[in-house]
Amino acid sequence: MAEMPLIDPGKCDGCGLCVGVCHCNALAIVENVVTIDSGTGCDWCTDCEAVCSTGAITCPFEIVVQ
Ligand code: SF4
Numbered sequence: 001m002a003e004m005p006l007i008d009p010g011k012c013d014g015c016g017l018c019v020g021v022c023h024c025n026a027l028a029i030v031e032n033v034v035t036i037d038s039g040t041g042c043d044w045c046t047d048c049e050a051v052c053s054t055g056a057i058t059c060p061f062e063i064v065v066q
Pocket residue numbers: 011012013014015016017018019033034051052053054055056057
């Protein structure tokens with residue numbers, strides 16, 4: 001399975017910003033916490049991490065430009 005963003009549910013306030021920016025529809029808010037549908041394609045854009053103000057969602061696969 002492809003790597004997906006990591007979620008810390010304790011930090012997520014359910015604002016939904018990450019859901020709004022995810023163009024792959026890989027994210028959803030369930031009971032006020034973001035969840036990832038691992039069956040949906042994530043193209044590792046890291047937009048969800050960039051938009052999250054609480055640091056609840058992180059992308060361990062960030063591409064390092066050398
Ligand atoms: S942007 Fe951050 S705080 Fe808001 S729903 Fe997504 S993970 Fe949770």
